[in-house]
Amino acid sequence: MTKSMGIHLEDVHFGYPARSVLQGVDVTVRPGELTALIGLNGCGKSTLLRLAAGLLQPNQGRVLLGGDDLAGLSRRATAARVALLHQSAPAVPGMTVRHLVRQGRYAARGPLGMLREGDDPVVRRALRDVGVEQWADRDVDALSGGERQRVRLAMALAQDTRVLLLDEPTTYLDLHHQLDVMQTVVRLREERELTVVMVLHDLAHAARFAERIVALRDGRVVADGTPKEVVTPGLLADVLNVAGRVGRDPEGGWPVCYPDHPLPALEYENQFH
Numbered sequence: 001m002t003k004s005m006g007i008h009l010e011d012v013h014f015g016y017p018a019r020s021v022l023q024g025v026d027v028t029v030r031p032g033e034l035t036a037l038i039g040l041n042g043c044g045k046s047t048l049l050r051l052a053a054g055l056l057q058p059n060q061g062r063v064l065l066g067g068d069d070l071a072g073l074s075r076r077a078t079a080a081r082v083a084l085l086h087q088s089a090p091a092v093p094g095m096t097v098r099h100l101v102r103q104g105r106y107a108a109r110g111p112l113g114m115l116r117e118g119d120d121p122v123v124r125r126a127l128r129d130v131g132v133e134q135w136a137d138r139d140v141d142a143l144s145g146g147e148r149q150r151v152r153l154a155m156a157l158a159q160d161t162r163v164l165l166l167d168e169p170t171t172y173l174d175l176h177h178q179l180d181v182m183q184t185v186v187r188l189r190e191e192r193e194l195t196v197v198m199v200l201h202d203l204a205h206a207a208r209f210a211e212r213i214v215a216l217r218d219g220r221v222v223a224d225g226t227p228k229e230v231v232t233p234g235l236l237a238d239v240l241n242v243a244g245r246v247g248r249d250p251e252g253g254w255p256v257c258y259p260d261h262p263l264p265a266l267e268y269e270n271q272f273h
């Protein structure tokens with residue numbers, strides 16, 4: 001087994017044809033670290049994950065994975081290192097859960113790659129990891145939104161990479177399964193020395209489970225540190241545009257947010273610009 005890998009984004013600029021999104025982003029995710037990426041809708045979080053997964057290329061700057069520039073790695077070599085759970089996925093008519101999770105194995109082999117004998121245990125393990133093995137023969141289309149989300153997490157795990165990028169992995173999940181997924185990711189990161197970056201809208205999860213929080217605003221990194229360092233009323237206002245208070249969990253010590261009200265755009269602009 002290869003050891004865990006860090007991710008470096010160095011002065012990354014990126015824009016879609018009509019829109020500049022990331023402007024000089026520098027982020028270092030240390031090997032084996034669990035980092036939460038937070039920020040308002042449209043600030044560039046998913047774009048950053050797609051760049052880190054090699055699905056987009058920076059207009060300027062570099063993305064390094066385990067010290068290697070992604071620009072020099074083949075699609076297959078990249079897929080062997082990094083798995084991305086997308087925010088949304090196209091419908092998959094007529095595909096069973098097992099079949100979908102198997103797609104994770106193909107990612108590192110290319111579309112014509114043959115599944116090897118050792119692949120099935122990896123698929124079974126991924127199904128078990130997120131507790132969905134009982135649905136293996138069900139149609140993905142016949143699952144609820146939350147069930148499908150967990151199956152897609154199993155597909156990302158089946159890629160068996162050292163780096164896991166999860167774009168809002170708890171979307172659609174009830175509170176029980178949100179906590180279950182967060183704890184599963186924390187456990188797998190420890191057991192398998194994974195490097196994990198998760199986009200999270202729930203600051204409570206980020207503050208409790210992440211070792212580090214990186215906050216984006218308007219395509220720039222505006223905060224980067226441990227939850228205790230960065231989760232403050234100023235972060236709530238400046239990054240998430242809400243007024244609120246921050247306390248401490250009496251047992252765990254992690255920051256707990258008490259969001260109060262959304263800041264009007266005008267007040268927000270006046271306060272921080």
Ligand SMILES: Nc1ncnc2c1ncn2[C@@H]1O[C@H](COP(=O)(O)OP(=O)(O)OP(=O)(O)O)[C@@H](O)[C@H]1O
Pocket residue numbers: 016017018019021039040041042043044045046047048087
């Ligand atoms: N394929 C695309 N073509 C053009 N613009 C895009 C494309 N994908 C995203 N954008 C735009 O780029 C900006 C950043 O999008 P991105 O998906 O990275 O935001 P995000 O922070 O992940 O948002 P959310 O929290 O809503 O998921 C947005 O303004 C979005 O409209």
